[in-house]
Amino acid sequence: MTVPGHEEDRLAARLAGDIHGLFGRSLHIRTIDTGSCAVCESEIRLLLAPHYDLHRLGLFFTPAPRHADLLMVTGPVVRVMELPLAKTYAAMPEPKLVVAVGACPLGGVFDEDEIVRGRLDQVLPVDVFIPGCPPSPLALLQGLLVAVGRLAEKVGALSFVAGEETSK
Protein backbone atom coordinates (compact mmCIF):
# COMPACT_ATOMS: atom_id res chain seq x y z
CA MET A 1 0.00 0.00 0.00
CA THR A 2 2.76 2.42 0.92
CA VAL A 3 5.35 3.58 -1.58
CA PRO A 4 8.85 3.85 -0.11
CA GLY A 5 10.06 7.44 -0.03
CA HIS A 6 6.63 9.01 0.12
CA GLU A 7 6.68 10.61 3.55
CA GLU A 8 2.96 11.37 3.62
CA ASP A 9 2.00 7.81 2.78
CA ARG A 10 4.31 6.45 5.46
CA LEU A 11 2.87 8.83 8.06
CA ALA A 12 -0.68 7.97 7.03
CA ALA A 13 0.06 4.25 7.31
CA ARG A 14 1.64 4.74 10.74
CA LEU A 15 -1.33 6.81 11.90
CA ALA A 16 -3.74 4.13 10.68
CA GLY A 17 -1.71 1.53 12.57
CA ASP A 18 -1.75 3.62 15.74
CA ILE A 19 -5.51 4.12 15.52
CA HIS A 20 -5.97 0.42 14.92
CA GLY A 21 -4.02 -0.21 18.11
CA LEU A 22 -6.30 2.17 20.01
CA PHE A 23 -9.35 0.27 18.76
CA GLY A 24 -8.35 -2.49 21.15
CA ARG A 25 -9.62 -0.47 24.12
CA SER A 26 -12.37 1.62 22.54
CA LEU A 27 -14.39 0.45 19.60
CA HIS A 28 -17.83 1.38 18.38
CA ILE A 29 -19.76 -1.26 16.50
CA ARG A 30 -22.56 -0.84 13.97
CA THR A 31 -24.52 -3.93 12.99
CA ILE A 32 -26.33 -4.31 9.70
CA ASP A 33 -28.76 -7.10 8.82
CA THR A 34 -28.66 -8.05 5.15
CA GLY A 35 -31.50 -10.53 5.20
CA SER A 36 -30.58 -12.79 8.09
CA CYS A 37 -33.08 -14.88 10.04
CA ALA A 38 -32.41 -12.70 13.15
CA VAL A 39 -30.79 -15.48 15.18
CA CYS A 40 -27.37 -13.87 14.67
CA GLU A 41 -28.91 -10.58 15.86
CA SER A 42 -30.23 -12.40 18.90
CA GLU A 43 -26.73 -13.67 19.69
CA ILE A 44 -25.18 -10.25 19.06
CA ARG A 45 -27.68 -8.69 21.46
CA LEU A 46 -26.64 -11.21 24.13
CA LEU A 47 -23.14 -9.67 24.09
CA LEU A 48 -24.61 -6.81 26.13
CA ALA A 49 -26.01 -9.17 28.78
CA PRO A 50 -24.21 -9.20 32.16
CA HIS A 51 -22.66 -12.60 31.47
CA TYR A 52 -20.58 -11.32 28.54
CA ASP A 53 -20.75 -7.59 29.30
CA LEU A 54 -19.21 -6.15 26.16
CA HIS A 55 -18.71 -2.72 27.76
CA ARG A 56 -16.05 -4.01 30.18
CA LEU A 57 -13.87 -4.68 27.12
CA GLY A 58 -14.34 -1.13 25.84
CA LEU A 59 -16.59 -2.20 22.97
CA PHE A 60 -19.90 -0.42 22.38
CA PHE A 61 -22.77 -0.58 19.94
CA THR A 62 -23.71 2.60 18.16
CA PRO A 63 -26.80 3.32 16.07
CA ALA A 64 -24.96 5.68 13.71
CA PRO A 65 -22.49 4.43 11.09
CA ARG A 66 -20.71 7.80 11.27
CA HIS A 67 -19.70 6.95 14.85
CA ALA A 68 -18.78 3.37 14.07
CA ASP A 69 -15.32 1.82 13.71
CA LEU A 70 -16.47 -1.71 12.99
CA LEU A 71 -19.32 -3.01 10.86
CA MET A 72 -20.86 -6.37 11.77
CA VAL A 73 -22.72 -7.80 8.80
CA THR A 74 -25.20 -10.65 9.18
CA GLY A 75 -27.26 -12.36 6.51
CA PRO A 76 -26.54 -13.55 2.97
CA VAL A 77 -26.24 -10.01 1.45
CA VAL A 78 -29.66 -9.72 -0.16
CA ARG A 79 -29.41 -7.63 -3.33
CA VAL A 80 -31.92 -5.05 -2.10
CA MET A 81 -29.60 -4.41 0.87
CA GLU A 82 -26.55 -3.80 -1.30
CA LEU A 83 -27.17 -0.05 -1.54
CA PRO A 84 -27.84 0.45 2.20
CA LEU A 85 -24.74 -1.67 2.89
CA ALA A 86 -22.60 0.43 0.55
CA LYS A 87 -23.96 3.65 2.07
CA THR A 88 -23.31 2.41 5.60
CA TYR A 89 -19.76 1.43 4.70
CA ALA A 90 -19.14 4.76 2.96
CA ALA A 91 -20.48 6.71 5.94
CA MET A 92 -18.03 5.10 8.36
CA PRO A 93 -14.85 7.06 9.05
CA GLU A 94 -11.47 5.55 8.13
CA PRO A 95 -9.87 3.34 9.35
CA LYS A 96 -12.74 0.87 9.52
CA LEU A 97 -13.17 -2.85 10.02
CA VAL A 98 -15.74 -5.25 8.60
CA VAL A 99 -16.74 -8.49 10.34
CA ALA A 100 -18.87 -11.12 8.59
CA VAL A 101 -21.07 -12.87 11.17
CA GLY A 102 -22.50 -16.35 10.69
CA ALA A 103 -22.56 -18.90 7.91
CA CYS A 104 -24.76 -16.75 5.60
CA PRO A 105 -22.24 -14.01 4.65
CA LEU A 106 -19.58 -16.72 4.33
CA GLY A 107 -21.55 -18.41 1.56
CA GLY A 108 -22.77 -21.37 3.58
CA VAL A 109 -26.53 -21.17 3.38
CA PHE A 110 -27.50 -19.44 0.13
CA ASP A 111 -25.78 -19.62 -3.23
CA GLU A 112 -25.55 -16.54 -5.41
CA ASP A 113 -28.72 -15.99 -7.44
CA GLU A 114 -30.94 -13.11 -8.54
CA ILE A 115 -32.02 -12.41 -4.95
CA VAL A 116 -28.86 -12.76 -2.86
CA ARG A 117 -25.18 -12.10 -3.44
CA GLY A 118 -24.35 -15.02 -1.17
CA ARG A 119 -20.90 -13.90 -0.01
CA LEU A 120 -20.00 -10.69 1.75
CA ASP A 121 -16.38 -10.64 0.55
CA GLN A 122 -17.62 -10.07 -3.00
CA VAL A 123 -19.13 -6.76 -1.86
CA LEU A 124 -16.93 -5.40 0.94
CA PRO A 125 -13.36 -6.01 2.12
CA VAL A 126 -13.90 -8.33 5.11
CA ASP A 127 -11.35 -8.29 7.94
CA VAL A 128 -12.65 -11.11 10.13
CA PHE A 129 -14.96 -14.03 9.35
CA ILE A 130 -16.93 -15.58 12.22
CA PRO A 131 -18.46 -18.92 11.19
CA GLY A 132 -21.34 -20.54 13.02
CA CYS A 133 -25.08 -20.85 12.60
CA PRO A 134 -25.43 -18.86 14.72
CA PRO A 135 -22.02 -18.11 16.28
CA SER A 136 -22.37 -18.18 20.06
CA PRO A 137 -21.81 -14.87 21.88
CA LEU A 138 -18.46 -16.15 23.07
CA ALA A 139 -17.45 -16.90 19.48
CA LEU A 140 -18.57 -13.39 18.49
CA LEU A 141 -16.55 -11.94 21.36
CA GLN A 142 -13.47 -13.86 20.22
CA GLY A 143 -14.02 -12.63 16.67
CA LEU A 144 -14.27 -9.01 17.78
CA LEU A 145 -11.08 -9.33 19.82
CA VAL A 146 -9.33 -10.94 16.85
CA ALA A 147 -10.49 -7.99 14.74
CA VAL A 148 -8.90 -5.45 17.07
CA GLY A 149 -5.77 -7.54 17.54
CA ARG A 150 -6.26 -8.50 21.17
CA LEU A 151 -6.53 -12.23 20.50
CA ALA A 152 -4.79 -14.45 17.98
CA GLU A 153 -6.77 -16.40 15.43
CA LYS A 154 -7.12 -20.08 16.36
CA VAL A 155 -8.83 -21.80 13.45
CA GLY A 156 -6.03 -21.33 10.91
CA ALA A 157 -3.83 -23.85 12.75
CA LEU A 158 -6.54 -26.50 13.21
CA SER A 159 -6.82 -29.47 10.86
CA PHE A 160 -10.26 -30.92 11.81
CA VAL A 161 -8.67 -34.36 11.67
CA ALA A 162 -9.60 -36.56 14.64
CA GLY A 163 -8.39 -39.77 16.15
CA GLU A 164 -5.09 -41.58 15.74
CA GLU A 165 -3.89 -39.53 12.78
CA THR A 166 -4.02 -36.09 14.35
CA SER A 167 -0.25 -35.75 14.20
CA LYS A 168 -0.01 -36.30 10.45
Add this chain to the structure above:
Amino acid sequence: MALWFFRGLGRQVVTTRYPSVLDPWTAALPTPPSFVPSRLTTELVHRLVESCPSGALRQEDRELVLDVGACTACGTCQRIAPDAITASGVFELAATSCAHLVKRVPIRGGDK
Protein backbone atom coordinates in the same frame (compact mmCIF):
# COMPACT_ATOMS: atom_id res chain seq x y z
CA MET B 1 -22.68 -1.49 39.00
CA ALA B 2 -20.30 0.92 40.70
CA LEU B 3 -20.21 -1.39 43.72
CA TRP B 4 -19.09 -4.29 41.54
CA PHE B 5 -16.40 -2.04 40.05
CA PHE B 6 -14.96 -1.20 43.47
CA ARG B 7 -15.28 -4.83 44.60
CA GLY B 8 -13.26 -5.89 41.58
CA LEU B 9 -10.74 -3.13 42.16
CA GLY B 10 -10.37 -4.12 45.82
CA ARG B 11 -9.83 -7.79 44.98
CA GLN B 12 -7.65 -6.94 42.00
CA VAL B 13 -9.82 -8.95 39.65
CA VAL B 14 -9.23 -8.02 36.02
CA THR B 15 -12.45 -8.27 34.07
CA THR B 16 -11.37 -6.59 30.86
CA ARG B 17 -10.14 -9.77 29.19
CA TYR B 18 -11.49 -12.66 27.24
CA PRO B 19 -12.29 -15.46 29.71
CA SER B 20 -9.10 -17.45 30.40
CA VAL B 21 -11.09 -20.51 31.46
CA LEU B 22 -14.17 -21.27 29.41
CA ASP B 23 -17.45 -22.08 31.14
CA PRO B 24 -18.31 -25.81 31.25
CA TRP B 25 -21.51 -25.29 29.26
CA THR B 26 -19.47 -24.29 26.20
CA ALA B 27 -18.79 -28.03 25.70
CA ALA B 28 -22.44 -28.40 24.67
CA LEU B 29 -22.20 -25.86 21.84
CA PRO B 30 -22.65 -27.28 18.34
CA THR B 31 -19.29 -27.39 16.56
CA PRO B 32 -18.08 -28.33 13.07
CA PRO B 33 -17.12 -31.99 12.51
CA SER B 34 -13.65 -33.48 12.65
CA PHE B 35 -12.84 -36.57 10.63
CA VAL B 36 -10.89 -39.81 11.13
CA PRO B 37 -9.09 -40.20 7.76
CA SER B 38 -8.60 -43.99 8.03
CA ARG B 39 -12.35 -44.53 8.35
CA LEU B 40 -13.28 -42.35 5.38
CA THR B 41 -13.99 -44.21 2.15
CA THR B 42 -14.78 -42.59 -1.18
CA GLU B 43 -18.25 -44.14 -1.04
CA LEU B 44 -18.89 -42.65 2.42
CA VAL B 45 -17.47 -39.28 1.39
CA HIS B 46 -19.78 -39.26 -1.62
CA ARG B 47 -22.73 -39.86 0.69
CA LEU B 48 -21.55 -37.09 3.07
CA VAL B 49 -21.16 -34.58 0.24
CA GLU B 50 -24.66 -35.46 -1.04
CA SER B 51 -26.26 -35.04 2.38
CA CYS B 52 -24.52 -31.86 3.61
CA PRO B 53 -27.37 -29.32 3.66
CA SER B 54 -25.12 -26.26 3.50
CA GLY B 55 -22.69 -27.49 0.84
CA ALA B 56 -19.74 -27.24 3.21
CA LEU B 57 -18.26 -30.57 2.07
CA ARG B 58 -16.84 -31.47 -1.31
CA GLN B 59 -14.53 -34.12 -2.65
CA GLU B 60 -11.33 -33.40 -4.55
CA ASP B 61 -9.49 -36.55 -5.66
CA ARG B 62 -8.50 -38.38 -2.45
CA GLU B 63 -9.31 -35.44 -0.21
CA LEU B 64 -12.42 -34.33 1.60
CA VAL B 65 -12.62 -30.53 1.66
CA LEU B 66 -14.48 -28.95 4.58
CA ASP B 67 -15.37 -25.26 4.38
CA VAL B 68 -15.69 -24.40 8.07
CA GLY B 69 -17.20 -21.04 7.13
CA ALA B 70 -20.08 -22.67 5.31
CA CYS B 71 -20.61 -25.38 7.94
CA THR B 72 -23.65 -24.78 10.13
CA ALA B 73 -22.68 -27.53 12.61
CA CYS B 74 -26.04 -29.24 12.03
CA GLY B 75 -24.65 -32.71 12.82
CA THR B 76 -26.03 -34.49 9.73
CA CYS B 77 -22.64 -35.97 8.80
CA GLN B 78 -22.07 -37.11 12.39
CA ARG B 79 -25.35 -39.00 12.34
CA ILE B 80 -24.44 -40.71 9.04
CA ALA B 81 -21.04 -41.97 10.22
CA PRO B 82 -20.68 -41.58 13.98
CA ASP B 83 -17.53 -43.75 14.06
CA ALA B 84 -15.68 -41.67 11.45
CA ILE B 85 -16.94 -38.21 12.35
CA THR B 86 -17.11 -36.51 15.72
CA ALA B 87 -17.75 -32.98 16.85
CA SER B 88 -14.49 -31.04 16.87
CA GLY B 89 -15.42 -29.11 20.02
CA VAL B 90 -13.97 -25.88 18.63
CA PHE B 91 -16.40 -22.99 18.51
CA GLU B 92 -13.97 -20.05 18.53
CA LEU B 93 -13.67 -20.06 14.76
CA ALA B 94 -12.95 -16.44 13.88
CA ALA B 95 -10.57 -16.21 10.93
CA THR B 96 -8.82 -13.27 9.31
CA SER B 97 -8.94 -14.89 5.88
CA CYS B 98 -11.46 -17.08 4.07
CA ALA B 99 -8.64 -19.42 3.03
CA HIS B 100 -7.92 -20.27 6.69
CA LEU B 101 -11.39 -21.79 6.94
CA VAL B 102 -10.99 -24.35 4.14
CA LYS B 103 -9.71 -27.64 5.59
CA ARG B 104 -8.46 -30.66 3.63
CA VAL B 105 -8.84 -34.13 5.11
CA PRO B 106 -7.15 -37.07 3.32
CA ILE B 107 -9.36 -40.08 2.53
CA ARG B 108 -7.33 -43.10 3.68
CA GLY B 109 -10.00 -45.70 4.21
CA GLY B 110 -10.97 -48.93 2.47
CA ASP B 111 -11.72 -49.13 -1.24
CA LYS B 112 -9.03 -48.34 -3.74
